[in-house]
Every structure is written in C-alpha cells, then in structure tokens.
Amino acid sequence: MTSISLDSAASADLDVDAIVIGVTPGTEGASPGGHPLTGALDDALGGRLTAALTALGATGKAGEVTKLPTLGAVPAGVVVAVGLGDEPDEETLRRAAGAAVRGLAGTRRVLVALPAGTPAQTGAAALGALLGAYAFDGYRTGERTEPVAELVVAGDAGHADAVERARVLAASVALVRDLVNTPPSDLSPDDFATVAQRVAGENRLAIEVLDEKALVDGGYGGLIGVGQGSANPPCLIRLAYAHPDATRTLALVGKGITFDSGGLSLKPADSMDWMKSDMGGAAAVLGALAAIAKLGPAVNVVGYMAMAENMPSGTAQRPSDVLHLYGGKTVEVLNTDAEGRLVLADALVRAAEDSPDLIVDVATLTGAALVALGTRTTGVMANDDAVREGVVAAAGRAGEAAWGMPLPADLRKGLDSAVADLANISGERWGGMLTAGVFLKEFVPDGVKWAHLDIAGPAFHKGEPYGYTPKGGTGAAARTLVQVAEDLAAGSL
Ligand code: BES
Ligand code: MN
Ligand code: ZN
Numbered sequence: 498m499t500s501i502s503l504d505s506a507a508s509a510d511l512d513v514d515a516i517v518i519g520v521t522p523g524t525e526g527a528s529p530g531g532h533p534l535t536g537a538l539d540d541a542l543g544g545r546l547t548a549a550l551t552a553l554g555a556t557g558k559a560g561e562v563t564k565l566p567t568l569g570a571v572p573a574g575v576v577v578a579v580g581l582g583d584e585p586d587e588e589t590l591r592r593a594a595g596a597a598v599r600g601l602a603g604t605r606r607v608l609v610a611l612p613a614g615t616p617a618q619t620g621a622a623a624l625g626a627l628l629g630a631y632a633f634d635g636y637r638t639g640e641r642t643e644p645v646a647e648l649v650v651a652g653d654a655g656h657a658d659a660v661e662r663a664r665v666l667a668a669s670v671a672l673v674r675d676l677v678n679t680p681p682s683d684l685s686p687d688d689f690a691t692v693a694q695r696v697a698g699e700n701r702l703a704i705e706v707l708d709e710k711a712l713v714d715g716g717y718g719g720l721i722g723v724g725q726g727s728a729n730p731p732c733l734i735r736l737a738y739a740h741p742d743a744t745r746t747l748a749l750v751g752k753g754i755t756f757d758s759g760g761l762s763l764k765p766a767d768s769m770d771w772m773k774s775d776m777g778g779a780a781a782v783l784g785a786l787a788a789i790a791k792l793g794p795a796v797n798v799v800g801y802m803a804m805a806e807n808m809p810s811g812t813a814q815r816p817s818d819v820l821h822l823y824g825g826k827t828v829e830v831l832n833t834d835a836e837g838r839l840v841l842a843d844a845l846v847r848a849a850e851d852s853p854d855l856i857v858d859v860a861t862l863t864g865a866a867l868v869a870l871g872t873r874t875t876g877v878m879a880n881d882d883a884v885r886e887g888v889v890a891a892a893g894r895a896g897e898a899a900w901g902m903p904l905p906a907d908l909r910k911g912l913d914s915a916v917a918d919l920a921n922i923s924g925e926r927w928g929g930m931l932t933a934g935v936f937l938k939e940f941v942p943d944g945v946k947w948a949h950l951d952i953a954g955p956a957f958h959k960g961e962p963y964g965y966t967p968k969g970g971t972g973a974a975a976r977t978l979v980q981v982a983e984d985l986a987a988g989s990l
Pocket of ligand 1: 757759775832834835836837861862863864865867922923929953954
C-alpha cells in the first residue's frame with residue numbers, strides 16, 4: 498500500500514522522482530498554479546514553466562495530464578501538470594490527483610503540490626492521489642510496474658487530520674476494490690467471512706457469522722435458496738461498531754453474491770464474466786465499517802453481509818420453487834437470476850431487529866440500473882423522501898455520483914404470485930430497478946426508515962481508467978456509507 502505524508506515545508510528541491518502541479522486555463526493556454534510551490538518551481542526552470550506547458554499543448558482542462566522533463570533543474574526528473582479547469586471543486590481535485598498519480602506507476606516518490614488552501618482541498622488531493630496509486634497485481638507473475646511507493650502532499654501542518662482521513666478512506670476503498678477484483682474461485686462466502694474476521698479483529702468490531710446450518714435453523718430461506726446450488730455454502734455476516742455517546746443506530750446491508758452465474762436461469766456468457774463483482778455491496782459495507790471504526794463517529798453501526806454463490810447444479814433452486822424467507826414471508830422464485838433481492842430480504846428483516854434509526858442497503862442489483870443511469874451513477878430509492886435526498890446529498894459530498902429514484906406503488910402489483918406472497922420478478926417489463934426496490938420495500942417493517950442503493954453500474958468499471966478510477970473494482974459506495982454514518986452521528990440525517 499502506498500504511504501502518504503504531509504509536508505508543510507515542501508520545496509521544489511525535495512528529493513522526489515516527480516512533482517504534480519495544477520494547471521488552470523489561462524490566457525496563453527495553460528496557467529500553472531494553485532500552490533505556492535509552483536512559483537518556486539517556475540523560478541528553478543528559469544521562468545519558462547508556462548511557456549513549456551503551452552508548447553506541449555496543455556490547456557488546463559480538468560483531468561488533462563501533461564508531463565514535462567526538468568532536465569536537472571530540480572531533483573525531480575519530471576513535472577506532471579494536471580488540468581483543474583476553472584475553480585475546481587473537491588471532486589475535481591481528487592480526480593486530477595488520481596489521474597496524475599495513476600500515470601506515475603513505476604516511480605518511487607512523488608510530491609503532490611495541488612491547491613491546498615483548506616483542509617478539504619489538501620484532503621482531496623491526498624485521497625485522489627492514494628486512490629490513483631491503487632493497483633491489483635497479486636495475480637501477475639514476472640515483470641510488473643510497481644505502484645508509487647510514497648506520496649508527499651504539500652500542505653499546511655494544520656491539515657494533518659484531513660490527510661489522515663484520506664488515508665483511512667483510501668484503505669477502505671482499496672479493501673473493497675481488492676474484494677471485488679479477487680477471482681471468485683478465491684473468494685467464496687467463507688473466504689469473505691475470513692476477511693471480515695480479520696477486519697473485525699483489526700478494528701475491534703464485534704462479529705458474528707451465521708453459517709449454513711445456522712441459516713437453515715434460523716429460517717433464512719433466501720440465503721439458503723440462492724446458495725443451495727453451489728459447493729460453497731452461504732453465510733450471513735454481522736459486524737457491529739458501537740460508540741459510547743451514540744444515540745442512534747445505522748444498519749447497513751450488503752448484497753454479497755460472490756459469483757452470479759444466474760443459477761438455472763443462466764446468464765449469457767458476455768454478461769457473466771464480470772459477475773465476480775456481485776458482492777460489491779457487501780464489500781462496500783465491510784469497507785465502510787473498517788473506516789467508520791477508525792474515524793469514530795458517535796453513532797452505532799451494524800453491518801450485514803448476505804453472502805452466497807448463485808450456481809446451477811442438481812441441488813440448485815428451480816424456477817417455480819417457493820422460499821420461506823426470514824420473518825415468514827413466502828416468495829415464488831420465477832427467475833433464479835433475480836437472486837440479490839432474495840438474500841437481501843432475509844438480511845433486511847434481520848437488520849430491522851436491531852431497531853435501527855435507518856437501514857441502508859447496497860447492492861449490484863439490476864441491469865436495469867445501468868439502462869436507467871449508465872455505468873457511473875448509483876440509483877437511490879427510499880421509503881422516505883428526506884432520507885432519499887439526505888443519502889443523495891451524502892453521496893455528493895463524498896464525491897460519488899448518485900441520483901434519487903422513485904418507488905412507484907403501482908409496480909407492486911406486477912410482483913403478485915399465483916401461489917406465494919410475492920414473486921421475485923415482475924410481469925411488468927419496464928422499470929426493473931424500481932421493481933427490485935419495490936420488492937425490497939416489502940421486507941422493511943412499517944415505521945423503519947430505509948434507503949436502497951443500486952450500484953450495478955458504478956461497482957465495476959469495464960472501460961479505460963479515468964481520474965482515480967481504475968479498471969475493475971471501483972470501491973463504489975464505501976465513502977457514501979461512511980458519510981451517511983457521520984451525518985447520522987451529527988443529526989443531519
Ligand atoms: N447481479 C445482477 C445485476 C447486475 C447486472 C449487476 C449487470 C451488475 C451488472 C442481478 O442479480 C441480476 O441478474 N438481475 C437481473 C434481474 C432480472 C432477472 C429481474 C437483471 O437485472 O437482469
Ligand atoms: Mn442475478
Ligand atoms: Zn446478482
């Protein structure tokens with residue numbers, strides 16, 4: 498893991514391999530600046546920094562990366578000028594730092610000298626740089642490009658807390674990304690529980706794991722039904738963070754399908770290869786709890802991770818089977834590929850037993866979420882307008898794209914079953930993300946506030962890297978969940 502330090506006396510003469518600076522659109526093309534160190538660097542380069550950047554075609558457009566050799570003028574061999582656009586916000590700074598550092602894999606020590614006038618700006622530069630330095634290369638043999646070993650952030654000594662927060666959030670996101678990227682052969686529900694045990698131990702969180710037998714005995718028909726086709730048994734993981742001054746309790750619930758083949762309602766090959774990411778919700782819950790334990794907000798947080806592998810086999814559940822879910826409701830399984838809602842339903846009912854003030858579930862739940870919102874935006878649904886708006890706002894402050902979506906009551910009818918309390922898919926063709934939300938709502942007891950995050954789009958990135966986002970697991974929702982916990986602690990949610 499890349500290390501990070503804050504240096505309030507950092508100069509252009511620092512012994513580093515590269516210096517990252519910001520560039521905004523200027524009259525001559527690019528205008529370097531935003532951090533005092535840029536002026537000293539320009540002096541060292543004979544006052545030719547702007548001219549050199551302009552000659553290289555830099556415009557200052559947000560995210561644009563221009564590399565400039567220093568030819569011995571300073572110890573750093575290269576200056577990486579990253580575009581910030583006009584008046585960058587925190588997320589623009591994060592992405593700029595991420596893009597710059599991502600392009601520096603293979604270098605050892607990097608100085609980040611981006612705008613750092615406030616703790617929030619310094620923290621944004623630090624977080625973006627750390628997230629951009631992430632690499633998942635444990636499965637490569639032979640030559641590999643090492644990620645940047647050491648980041649030095651130029652900023653005020655008073656911003657140390659912001660840098661520490663960035664370090665905690667980056668470690669949390671890296672954990673989520675690692676879990677999503679790990680091949681499903683190496684991450685069964687039991688393997689995930691082993692990681693959760695380690696995280697609990699490191700952060701003094703209480704942990705309880707209901708294994709297959711406990712799930713059968715407890716009547717968790719959703720987890721059992723989905724998991725019964727796999728050689729790897731399901732489990733329900735419960736982690737708990739408690740704060741002595743807490744007056745409120747947040748329950749987090751994550752979908753943890755370690756691989757979603759679709760089951761007997763088998764997926765086509767080209768939609769199956771990325772289904773190792775179908776435990777992204779559970780990973781986000783685990784990552785968020787690790788960060789919450791380190792940041793210490795005055796709120797109690799319980800996290801449920803509903804783990805199963807959805808496989809076709811002679812023991813798999815069949816379309817038309819009826820499951821008895823935890824809490825007593827029956828569900829007719831008409832499509833075994835709509836499995837996430839089945840394991841989540843068990844976990845939602847169980848989570849409500851903790852008397853939480855708010856339940857937030859996170860799930861790579863529907864392909865329809867991608868149709869509606871694209872690959873980068875989380876859909877947020879809730880049984881309370883203020884909660885939905887509060888969660889969307891929390892996501893925005895955390896730097897994650899999220900958009901409020903309705904739970905139209907008329908969609909409930911489509912989930913009627915000929916034989917059971919409800920069916921797991923709808924006869925209605927349109928609005929699949931909302932239908933899934935309407936299904937989940939049936940398992941949230943009256944009077945309990947609840948929000949549902951569909952992260953099917955943002956959890957896994959199939960395209961080329963951008964900003965601080967790599968290919969593969971992105972760590973989506975972990976930062977949002979931390980922000981929600983902090984907002985609940987502060988009473989603003
Ligand atoms: N895990 C998938 C949803 C998904 C799709 C996540 C694409 C990420 C990318 C989920 O279990 C699923 O298969 N949903 C079905 C539901 C349908 C059968 C009602 C879907 O969206 O097609
Ligand atoms: Mn599925
Ligand atoms: Zn799934």
